[in-house]
Amino acid sequence: MGLYPYAERFPVVRDFPEHGRPRADILREIEMMATEEDSPYHEGKISGSIYSGDEAHYEFLNEVFGHYSHANVLQRDMYPSATRFEGEIIAMTADMMHGSAVEGGTVCGVLTSGGTESLMNPLLVYREWGRERGITNPNIVMPVSAHPAFNKGAHYFGIELRRATLTDAYVADMESVASLIDENTVALIGSAGTYPHGLIDPIAELSALALERSINLHVDGCLGGFVLAWGEDLGYPVPVFDFRLPGVTSMSADTHKYGFGLKGSSVLLYRTPELRRLQYFIQPGWPGGLYTSPGMSGSRSGGIIAAAWASMVSLGREGYLAIAGDIFRTAAELVQAVQALPELTVLGEPFFNVAFTTTAESGLDIYLVNDYMASKRWRLNGLQLPPAVHFCVTRPNTQPGVVERFAADLADGVAYARERVGTAARSGALYAGTMTDQQAEAGMAWWLDATQALPPA
Ligand SMILES: Cc1ncc(COP(=O)(O)O)c(C=O)c1O
Structure with missing residues (x-):
């Protein structure tokens, strides 16, 4: 299917419309596109992407979403329910990831807009953690199979990313990881499981190495967290990858993937509140008042948070x-x-x-x-x-x-x-390896431009 399959079927809106359209008319058009686009997943032929696919579950979440779709959780005084949902989502996820194994029960977290934000925030935190220790030129070591959101975060935050090779079993090669660490390394990364191969890196070994070098370890469970966490109870030989390992300092798990929530939410957990504090942003002295936000987003929809909570407590x-x-x-x-x-x-x-x-x-x-x-x-x-x-x-x-x-x-x-x-x-x-990186980058930049443009007239 091309990028603009609707250009022939519906009028293309090229200017701001003078008059509004009837709601029923708009809904008919929306329903037509959504029904057609969703049809392949009903056949069960899609890899990833649609994690629940249970129509009754989606209907329920949409009803929940509707109650808070207009709510901005930045305004906590108006919407204290968001504090309830957020706190409980974090508590449930921390429980799933064996946060109770941490002495003092210090595991805490934040809700983010998705996996990417849940991977970028810890990079910022570990950069700041390094700064507190006099590291001005920080680097992070991750296996090549780790998600590109880490590359994106490193690019945004001016962190050097060092990429370790994989073993023949397609997981992090510990020798390679160890060889890349130096005095400016602030954190290691492991995945449970990786996007490309769905595999679990040797998290216990990464944890031991992180402890030995007194650095941090983020475990990316964005994709696999909410499914692999149940493996042990189901009798599968899933290795331990969570807070039971003493070197794990942060973990991510996406409520909008195997958490079966609506798109736009993920949980980021930290071993201690001191780490979480490093991602907070507080701006005093602004004519608009004291501005604070726990992460990258400003305004956030209460609907998404309520739906993530509802998904977890309903199942x-x-x-x-x-x-x-x-x-x-x-x-x-x-x-x-x-x-x-x-x-x-x-x-x-x-x-x-x-x-x-x-x-x-x-x-x-x-x-x-x-x-x-x-x-x-x-x-x-x-x-x-x-x-x-x-x-x-x-x-x-x-x-x-x-x-x-x-x-x-x-x-x-x-x-x-x-x-x-x-x-x-x-x-x-x-x-296929026939493209150079430059050709691939140029091609993808063209594609990104095209996805945010009108079809040719
Ligand atoms: C292992 C892993 N981490 C992070 C992400 C990023 O998640 P998102 O697309 O929600 O930003 C993905 C997405 O597939 C993933 O597979």
Whole structure:
């Protein structure tokens, strides 16, 4: 689908309209677009993106959202309910991440607008932590598989990012991490799990190293936090990655992913209030009054916060365990489906997000396999370095029959790739390594421009 599929179907608004349109008319148009756009996820063919997919759950959250959609939580005196929701969301997430293991029960947190903000804030905090210790040229060490929001934060805040290599099992190589640390290193990063391969870095070892070097460790559970946290209780061998490890100083987990809330919320937890304090912003001496905010956002919608809270208390531990159980089971079945094809191989040992590629012996292009899958409406995510794809399992993928359809289409996809050896894949162009970084950057800048512009007249 192109960027402007509606240019032909609806009038393009190029100037501020003189007169308003009837609400019913607008709603009809909105409903048409939203229904069509949502249809692929109902089939269970989308990797990631739609985490709950339970229509009744969404309807309930939308009702909750409606009560506070207009509320600005910056005005706490008007909306003390936001303080209740926020405090309770943080308490529930801290409990899920075993915050009680920390002596003195000091784990605390903030609610942010999403994973990116939950990764950028700790970078700022650790830069400030370094400043207090005389470090003016801070660096942070993270595995190459960590999310680009860290690169973005480092870019915004003037922090040097050092990127460690991965082992053959696609997790942080501890030797590489250790070799990059110096006296200006303020923090290490690990993920549970990583976006590309869905894997859990050796967090216990990162924790020990952070303690040994007296530096901080952020565990990025933005994607995996709210699903992996239930793995232990479900009997899966998920290693400990939370506050039970003494070197973990902060963690992120997105309520708008496997927390099943609405888009626009994430939880960022700190081991101590002293760390959290470093991200607060307080501006005295402004004619507009004393300005304070806990994080990057100014005004924030009370609706999103209320919906995140409602999602958590309506499902409870029991509800999350049940959905996570289905996700773990489906991911294991997907692993089996991939492994049943000798031309394919799974990267590492995933629990919920299954990355796979073609074997070297097969000589097949994984992007050609992905082309075929896309023609069958599967939306997998393309990876690079090495070329691969992943299927991040969410609740809609756990419906009966999805794995069976996937397995059958995947076998056909391999046959399709075999028939086309040597031809260029459509889906992998960006990842095929034929572009220079400059070409890729120029291409993506063009794309970003286009996503914020009108279709050509
Ligand atoms: C591991 C990980 N961290 C952080 C993020 C960033 O989250 P967001 O897109 O909500 O900013 C993602 C997004 O997929 C992720 O997979």
